[in-house]
Amino acid sequence: MGTTDRSLGEESFASLSGPALRSFEEAFAGSVIAPSDSDYDEARGVWNGSIDRYPALIARCTGTSDVVEAVAFAREQGLPVSVRGGGHNVAGTAMGDASVVVDLSEMTGVRVDSEARTVRAAGGATLGDVDRETQIFGLAAPLGAVSQTGIAGLTLGGGYGHLSRQYGLALDALRSVDVVTADGEVRTASDDRNPDLFWGLRGGGGSLGVVTSFEYDLHPVGPEVYAFFPWFRVEDADAVMARYREWIADPPREAGVLAFAAHVPDVEEFPEDRWGEPAFAMLGSYRGDPGDGPEVFAPLLEAAPPIADLSGPTTYLDLQSMLDEDYPDGRRYYWSSIYLAELPDGLLERMLAANDAAPSALSTVDLWHLGGAVADVPREATAFWHRKEPHLLAVEANWDDPADDDENRRWARELIADVRDLPAASGRYGNFPGTNEAPARAVYGDNYERLVEVKTRYDPENLFPGNGFIEPQPVSG
Numbered sequence: 341m342g343t344t345d346r347s348l349g350e351e352s353f354a355s356l357s358g359p360a361l362r363s364f365e366e367a368f369a370g371s372v373i374a375p376s377d378s379d380y381d382e383a384r385g386v387w388n389g390s391i392d393r394y395p396a397l398i399a400r401c402t403g404t405s406d407v408v409e410a411v412a413f414a415r416e417q418g419l420p421v422s423v424r425g426g427g428h429n430v431a432g433t434a435m436g437d438a439s440v441v442v443d444l445s446e447m448t449g450v451r452v453d454s455e456a457r458t459v460r461a462a463g464g465a466t467l468g469d470v471d472r473e474t475q476i477f478g479l480a481a482p483l484g485a486v487s488q489t490g491i492a493g494l495t496l497g498g499g500y501g502h503l504s505r506q507y508g509l510a511l512d513a514l515r516s517v518d519v520v521t522a523d524g525e526v527r528t529a530s531d532d533r534n535p536d537l538f539w540g541l542r543g544g545g546g547s548l549g550v551v552t553s554f555e556y557d558l559h560p561v562g563p564e565v566y567a568f569f570p571w572f573r574v575e576d577a578d579a580v581m582a583r584y585r586e587w588i589a590d591p592p593r594e595a596g597v598l599a600f601a602a603h604v605p606d607v608e609e610f611p612e613d614r615w616g617e618p619a620f621a622m623l624g625s626y627r628g629d630p631g632d633g634p635e636v637f638a639p640l641l642e643a644a645p646p647i648a649d650l651s652g653p654t655t656y657l658d659l660q661s662m663l664d665e666d667y668p669d670g671r672r673y674y675w676s677s678i679y680l681a682e683l684p685d686g687l688l689e690r691m692l693a694a695n696d697a698a699p700s701a702l703s704t705v706d707l708w709h710l711g712g713a714v715a716d717v718p719r720e721a722t723a724f725w726h727r728k729e730p731h732l733l734a735v736e737a738n739w740d741d742p743a744d745d746d747e748n749r750r751w752a753r754e755l756i757a758d759v760r761d762l763p764a765a766s767g768r769y770g771n772f773p774g775t776n777e778a779p780a781r782a783v784y785g786d787n788y789e790r791l792v793e794v795k796t797r798y799d800p801e802n803l804f805p806g807n808g809f810i811e812p813q814p815v816s817g
Contacts, residue, residue, distance in 0.1 A: 342445060343416070343527070344397040344470070344675065347375065347394040348394045348437040348438045349375045349384075349393075349395050349396050349406055349437065349438060350375045350376075350382070350394070350439070351392030351577050352395075352396035352419065352439075353374055353375050353396045353397060354598055355417075355797075356396065356417055357559060357612055360411075360413070360416065360417065362568055362810075364409060364410075365617070366400015366414040367393035367409050368399065368406055368409050368410070369402045369403070369405070369406055369729070370395030370399065370400045370401045370402040370406045370446065371400045372397060372399055372400075373397070373398040373399075373400065374397060374400070375394065375396070376575040378771045378781065379399070383398045383400070383443070384398065384435055384441075384811055385669075385670070386427040386428075386429075386432055386434050386435050386668075387426070387427050387428045387488075387669050387670075388428075388429075388430055388431075388432055388671075388672065388674050389547070389669075389670040389671055389672045389673075390432075390672040390673065390674070390742070390745055391431075391432030391435060392640070393432060393435045393436060393437045393438065394438070394440045395422060395437065395438065395439045396434060396438050396439060396440060397419075397441070398441040398443055399413075399440060399441065399442055399443060399444060400443040400445065400448060401443060401446065402441060402446060402594075403447065403552075404518065404520065404526060404552045404553075406483070407442055407444075407520045407550050407552055407600065408526065408769055409522050409650070410440060411442065411520050411524055411550060411803070412439065412441045412524045412546030414439075414440035414442075414494055414803065415522065415801075415803055417440075418668045419438065419439055419440050420436060420438070420439045420440070420802070420803060420804070420805050421440050421441075421442055421550070421803050421804050422434055422436035422439040422440070422441045422442070423442050423463075423492070423550050423804070424441055424443045424444060424445060424464075424472070425443070425445070425463050425464055425490035425491065425493055425547045426445070426464065426466050426488070426489055426491070426492065426493065427445065427464075427490065427491030428488070428489045428490050428493060428494075429493045429497075429561050429653055429676070429771075430548070430673050430771075430772065430773065431636060431676045431773050431775050431776050431807065432572075433493075433545075433546060433556070433772065433776075433806060433807055434493070434737050434751070435796075437804065438758060442514060442550050443464075444462070444463040444464035444492070444552070445460040445464045445477050445536070445807045446459075446464060447463055447464040447465075447552065448462055448464045448465045448466070448469050449462045449465070449733045450462070450465055450469050450472075450473040451460070451473075452473050452474055452477060452479070452558070454477040454479065454591070457557060457558040458515060458555055458556065458557055458558060459473065459474055459479075459555070459556050459558055460553055460556075460815070461483060461491055461553065461554050461555070461556070462493075462552065462553050463492050463550070463551050463552045463553060463554070464492070465490070465491050465806045466487065466488055466489060466490055466491065467483045467484055467486065467487045467488070467490075467491060467494070467660060468488060468657075468660070468661065469491075470483060470524045470556075471487060471656070471657055471660050471734050472492060472528050472657065474558055475515070475561075475562055475563055475655075475656055475657055477558075478559060478561070478562055478563055479558040479559065479561065480503065480558060480559060480562060480656060481510065481513050481541075481556040481557070481558055481559075482499070482501060482503035482504060482506070482507040482508055482510055482512070482513050482559070483499060483501050483503075483660075484499060484500065484510065484678045485500075485501045485502055485660065485663060486660075486661075486663055486664055486667055487657075487661040487697060488664055488667070489555045489668075490552070491510070491554060492546070492551055493545075493546065493771070494771065495510040495514065495556065495742060496511070496542070496543070496544065496545050496546055496551065496556060496770040497545050497769075497770040498510070498543060498769060498770060498771050499511055499771070500708060500710070500714075500732070500769075500771075502596060502624075502625045502627075502660070503506065503559070503561065503627070503712065503727050504596065504612060504712065504714055505595075505596045505709070505710070505711060505712030505713060505714065506559075506593045506594055506596075506627065506712060506713055507559050507592050507712055507713055508713040508717060509714055509717075510556075511541075511542040511543060511722060511725065512579060512713070512714075512717055513555060513556040513557045513558075513722060514520050514538075514555065514556060514557075514720070515530065515555045515556065516529065516538075517527055517529050517530075517538070517541060517551045517553065517554050517555065517559055518552045518553045519537070519541065519546070519548070519550065519551045519552065520550045520552060520553065520797065521537075521550040521798050522547040522549065522799040522801065522803040522804065523699070524657060526552075527549075529541060536794050536797070537714065537794065537798060539721075539722060539723060539790075540723050540729045540790075540791055540794035541723075542722035542723055542724060543722050543723030543725070543770070544672065544723045544794070544795075544806075545770055545807050545808060545809070545810075546782075546804060546806040546807070547696070547795060547799070547804050547806030547807065547809070547810045548794065548795060548798050548799060548803065548805060548806075549798065549799070550572070550804075551798060556593070560589065560808055561627055561656055562627070562655060562656030562657075563655050563656055563657075564630050564653055564654070564655055564656070565625050565626065565630060565633075565653070565654060565656050565659055566625060566626040566627075566630040566632075566633025566636075566637075566651070566652070566653055566654070567623075567624075567625050567633075567650070567651055567652060567653075567654045567658075567659050567662065568595075568597065568622060568624040568625060568626065568636075568637045568640075568651045568806070569621070569622070569623050569624075569631065569649070569650040569651050569662075570621065570622055570640070570641060570646040570649040570650070570651060571604065571610070571619050571620075571621040571646055571647045571648050571649070571650075572619060572620045572621065572644055572646050573619065573620075573644070573647055574601075574618040574619055574620055574692060574695075575615075576620070576644035576768065577594075577601075577620035577692060578641065579623075579643035579644050580644055580687045580763070581599070582638070582639060582643065583619070583639055583640050583642060583643045584597070584599055584622070584681060585765035585785065586639065587639050587640055587688070588709050588730075591709075592626075592628070592636065593712050593713065594627045594628045595624060595626040595627075595632050595636050595637070595660070596623050596624050596625060596712075597624035597637075597640070597709055598622065598623045598624060598706055598707065598708050598709065599620070599621070599622050599706075599707045599709075600619075600620075600621055600622070600623070600704045600705060600706040600707065601619070601620055601621075601692055601694070601695035601704065601705040602619055602620075602621055602695065602703075602704040603616055603617065603618055603695070603698075603701040603702075604616060604617045604618075604619050604647065604706075605621065605647055609648055610647065610648045611647065611648065612648050613697070614648075614787045618692070618695055618696050618717070619647060620692070623662075623663075624637065624660055624732045625657075627679075630653040631653075633651070633652075634651075635654070639752060641762060644780075646770065651681060653765050656682070666702075666738075667738070670706060670744065671702075671738055671739070671740055671753070672738070672739050672740060672741075672744075673736070673737065673738055673749070674707075674737040674743065674748060674750070674752050674774060675734060675736050675737070675772040675773075675812070676734070676735050676736065676752050676753065676754055676756045676772060676773070676774040677732055677733065677734040677735070677768055677769040677772035677773075678732075678733050678755070678756055678759055678760060678765050678766070678767065678768060679726050679729035679731065679732055679733075679765070679766055679767040679768075679769070680729060680731040680732070680733055680759075680762075680764045680765055681729055681730070681731075681764040681765075681766070682730070682731070683707075683764075684762050684763070684764045685730060686762075687707075687733075687759070690755070690758060690759060691707070691733075693722075694735070694751070694754075694755040694758075697751065697752055698737075698751060699739065699744055699747045699748050700736075700738060700739035700740075700744065700748055701736040702739060702740075703735075703736055703737050703738050703751070703752075704735075704736045704738075705733070705734075705735050705736075705755065706733070706734040706735070706736060706796075707731060707732075707733055707734075708731065708732040708733075708734060708746065709730065709731060709732050710731060710732060711730045715727050715728055715730075719755075719785070719786070719787070720810045723784065723787050723791050724744055724787075724796075725767070725784050725786065725787045725792070726767050726775075726787030729766070729767065732769055733759055733765075734769070735752045735755050735756060736752075737749060737751060749760035752774070756774075756781070766782075767783070768782040768783050769783075769785075770807065770809075773807060776807045776808050776809065780810065782810035783809060784809070784810075788810075790813065791810050792810060792811070793813075795811070795812045796812040797811045799812060800812045
């Protein structure tokens with residue numbers, strides 16, 4: 341027989357049982373999108389434009405009953421399940437080749453209980469969906485820092501953001517979840533109900549089932565906060581970094597700062613003669629009295645005059661969407677990361693050299709200051725392992741031209757490989773995973789064995805491959 345030009349999705353779809361497919365479509369309230377449908381190519385697209393995968397079927401769900409039907413159909417047909425929440429996982433796990441995609445993007449409902457200070461959000465909701473509803477009451481969950489991000493992947497993988505040092509990771513705010521597991525059962529997981537499943541979901545990513553709703557604890561935040569966003573000449577980076585080291589030694593938990601190497605963007609907020617130049621910048625916020633913000637961050641401005649300073653009072657909603665335009669749908673992304681037990685000598689030089697060599701001026705090298713409430717939680721309390729490391733170095737390769745894919749990915753990988761040799765470096769953050777090429781233990785540390793046990797109990801056939809890190813134990817025969 342000769343070869344065909346059919347994609348993996350078309351090949352897999354062709355193997356489906358016709359009667360079973362018709363029965364599934366009749367029971368399914370949402371839309372079922374096949375490779376031959378005119379909207380298939382649009383439906384299989386995700387935020388990261390470099391992801392080009394061909395599922396067998398995309399099941400766009402309207403509610404939990406649709407999720408149950410889709411999971412059952414995939415299991416009966418012997419196909420893996422990919423789960424699309426917001427579709428923002430940088431490695432593209434929302435869209436697997438030859439899989440049934442359980443698409444939650446139309447399930448975006450959010451309900452706030454202001455008296456209990458909780459919010460329940462459906463699995464397809466974004467940070468912006470949640471923030472808009474909670475801020476009506478001056479409340480917020482500790483989610484990420486880009487409003488277009490889906491809550492599902494962010495939370496299940498960890499979830500750093502502006503509030504992390506004060507209130508912990510996104511997964512630390514979880515009170516309960518509703519999840520459809522591989523056997524088609526709808527389970528509520530919390531500290532009191534299915535606690536082993538709840539443990540594994542908090543850090544284990546999407547490898548244990550389809551989470552259809554998230555219940556978070558809320559905290560008083562906003563509506564007005566102080567944003568800190570100065571940009572400095574690269575020649576002043578040493579002096580600014582010295583102040584940064586001093587400031588992070590004892591900062592208030594209501595404040596946080598991320599330092600990063602970048603290129604000055606070509607926008608009117610910056611001097612035109614600086615456009616395109618390498619720079620060293622900081623992004624942070626203070627959630628106490630906005631009037632105290634300048635004093636809180638003043639030591640960081642004493643080393644050198646900024647090229648531009650975009651700091652000032654703002655709303656929490658605007659803070660959360662400040663970076664949205666930098667990460668549009670369809671741009672190409674490769675993000676990787678490594679934790680640091682301290683800030684070693686020579687780290688800044690590595691960051692600046694990498695930034696200078698970046699193939700794309702859209703890319704950045706980011707230094708997250710962690711600790712605080714994240715470190716208060718014992719490592720064994722959830723599947724998320726990396727709580728004690730005070731710093732995370734993240735490299736964001738962001739570019740637009742497909743012809744530049746290899747060059748940009750190579751640039752990011754080379755920086756991580758360079759930093760990996762430092763004695764202070766270890767581990768990986770599961771939400772900045774590259775293409776999930778790191779060893780599983782780099783993400784899960786000593787929690788890995790327990791995660792495998794939970795996986796084996798709830799998904800023994802690996803219906804949900806997720807990021808590929810967690811596989812069930814073989815069934816003994």
